[in-house]
Amino acid sequence: MHYLKTDSSTAADNSGLQSSITMRYRIFLKLFIILFSASFHAQAESQQPLPDWLDVVRSSPYSVTKGFYQNISVIRRWVLLGEGYCSNIDRHILFNRRGHFLGYLNNRATQAETQIALNHLRQKLVDEKKASFWVEGADNKTGYPFALACDQPHVDMQAALNRMLGTTPDSLVWGTWDGMTIGSQASPLPLVKVVQQVYDQRNLQSGLGWSDILVSHLLGQILIESGARKRSFSSAEAVGLLQLRPEVLKDCRIPSNFHLHRMAQVDCALKLYRQNHRNLQPAFETQFGHLPPKKQDKLYAMLLVQAYHGGIGRLMSLLSDEPLGAAAKYYAKHHDRFQAEDIALGMIFHNMGRHELGLASLYYLIDVEIATESLCQSKESLNISIC
Numbered sequence: 001m002h003y004l005k006t007d008s009s010t011a012a013d014n015s016g017l018q019s020s021i022t023m024r025y026r027i028f029l030k031l032f033i034i035l036f037s038a039s040f041h042a043q044a045e046s047q048q049p050l051p052d053w054l055d056v057v058r059s060s061p062y063s064v065t066k067g068f069y070q071n072i073s074v075i076r077r078w079v080l081l082g083e084g085y086c087s088n089i090d091r092h093i094l095f096n097r098r099g100h101f102l103g104y105l106n107n108r109a110t111q112a113e114t115q116i117a118l119n120h121l122r123q124k125l126v127d128e129k130k131a132s133f134w135v136e137g138a139d140n141k142t143g144y145p146f147a148l149a150c151d152q153p154h155v156d157m158q159a160a161l162n163r164m165l166g167t168t169p170d171s172l173v174w175g176t177w178d179g180m181t182i183g184s185q186a187s188p189l190p191l192v193k194v195v196q197q198v199y200d201q202r203n204l205q206s207g208l209g210w211s212d213i214l215v216s217h218l219l220g221q222i223l224i225e226s227g228a229r230k231r232s233f234s235s236a237e238a239v240g241l242l243q244l245r246p247e248v249l250k251d252c253r254i255p256s257n258f259h260l261h262r263m264a265q266v267d268c269a270l271k272l273y274r275q276n277h278r279n280l281q282p283a284f285e286t287q288f289g290h291l292p293p294k295k296q297d298k299l300y301a302m303l304l305v306q307a308y309h310g311g312i313g314r315l316m317s318l319l320s321d322e323p324l325g326a327a328a329k330y331y332a333k334h335h336d337r338f339q340a341e342d343i344a345l346g347m348i349f350h351n352m353g354r355h356e357l358g359l360a361s362l363y364y365l366i367d368v369e370i371a372t373e374s375l376c377q378s379k380e381s382l383n384i385s386i387c
Contacts, residue, residue, distance in 0.1 A: 049119075049123070049133075050133050050144070051135075053143060053146075055135070056135065057350065057353060060097050060349075060350070062331070062346065062350065064349075065098075065338065065343075065349055067099075068342050070099075070341075071101075073369065074101070075093055075101055077370055078093065079149075079150055079155070080370055085101075085150070088106075089150045089151040090150070090151065091107060091150045092118060093150060094121065094147050095146055095148070096146070102125055102130055103130070105121050115138060118137055118143060119136050122135070122136070122144065142358075146359065155227075157374060160223045160228045161374060161378065163227070164192050164223060164375060165375075165378065166192075166193075169188075171191065172189060173188055173189055174189065175262075177258075177263035178264070180197075180201055180267075191241075191262065195222070195386070196385065198270065199215050199266075213297050214273070214304060215386040216372050217302075217304075217305050218266075218273070219375055219376075220368040221242060221305065221368055221371075223372075224367045225241065226240065229241070231260060239260060240260045240261075240262075241262055241266070248268065252271055254268060273304060273308065275312075276308065279316065280303065284303065287325075287329070290335075295339075296340075298341070299344055302340065302341065303347075306365055309361065309364045310357070314357070341369070345362060348361050348365070375387070
């Protein structure tokens with residue numbers, strides 16, 4: 001016998017179906033609310049600034065420094081040479097931990113207003129997902145993404161190059177020092193030639209045995225340290241072309257009335273390099289002796305430059321101490337993934353905030369490289385063998 005469903009049975013079936021749909025909808029709605037809430041809280045959390053810029057450094061994997069030198073040197077070139085986004089010097093450039101340019105800010109009327117605007121821009125970059133996190137900056141506190149002022153009053157690279165290359169009569173040099181005679185009153189020489197001759201004579205006498213890479217960096221240091229000015233003084237009592245401190249000049253046995261003597265300054269800097277070289281070479285060989293020769297030369301030259309700037313003891317700690325030496329060990333093991341320049345900068349970047357290392361230490365290496373390139377790529381430097 002066949003039975004037909006009545007209206008009541010149909011209604012019951014429909015009610016069951018609706019109940020099932022309602023339950024599924026409720027489950028879906030609950031999941032949606034949970035996911036939306038998690039997403040909202042994650043976004044809200046990302047918009048809150050981290051407490052300190054060093055949190056960015058400490059949380060950064062070593063891989064962030066792959067290509068770091070190339071990236072950040074573009075920004076430093078804008079600053080030093082007044083190019084790119086720094087063709088207008090009333091700006092700040094913002095960049096991330098990889099050295100990628102993120103944006104710029106036109107300076108406000110006051111420094112305080114500029115700082116407020118920079119922090120607003122930092123948060124905006126996170127909101128637009130151009131940065132993963134941000135740190136509030138202040139006059140005495142580094143923010144993130146990092147901000148760099150285009151206006152650097154002490155920097156005039158073209159004027160420094162002119163002094164180094166002797167483009168004006170008052171920038172030419174002649175004189176005697178410790179058994180050396182260079183040029184004459186009738187035939188003075190450009191400063192770059194003076195450096196070349198002091199190096200050649202000391203190398204002939206003592207067999208310094210350094211590669212030209214190292215000596216060319218000395219030229220870049222003169223440009224960065226003093227702008228190639230003879231009479232250059234710092235608040236830390238460093239003086240002269242190479243900003244040598246009184247205790248260093250004393251070790252070099254330079255009388256006080258010769259502290260600004262340009263040949264004496266170059267000679268003393270070479271002695272300091274030689275002393276640092278004796279201390280650094282064994283530790284460097286232990287850590288990086290397996291690198292290809294060309295990469296070794298470049299890395300070693302950059303580390304000696306850093307030793308000059310920050311002290312040999314501080315650099316030695318970056319090669320062997322814990323935890324400061326962890327970065328060097330990683331780069332030594334995975335050197336094939338990084339250029340020599342990235343390794344040198346990475347050793348500093350991952351230790352910023354330790355042993356008085358900061359952004360200034362990072363910028364110094366890059367600036368010396370840029371200054372060296374600017375000099376050695378000029379047409380006037382064609383006859384300079386140490387380039």
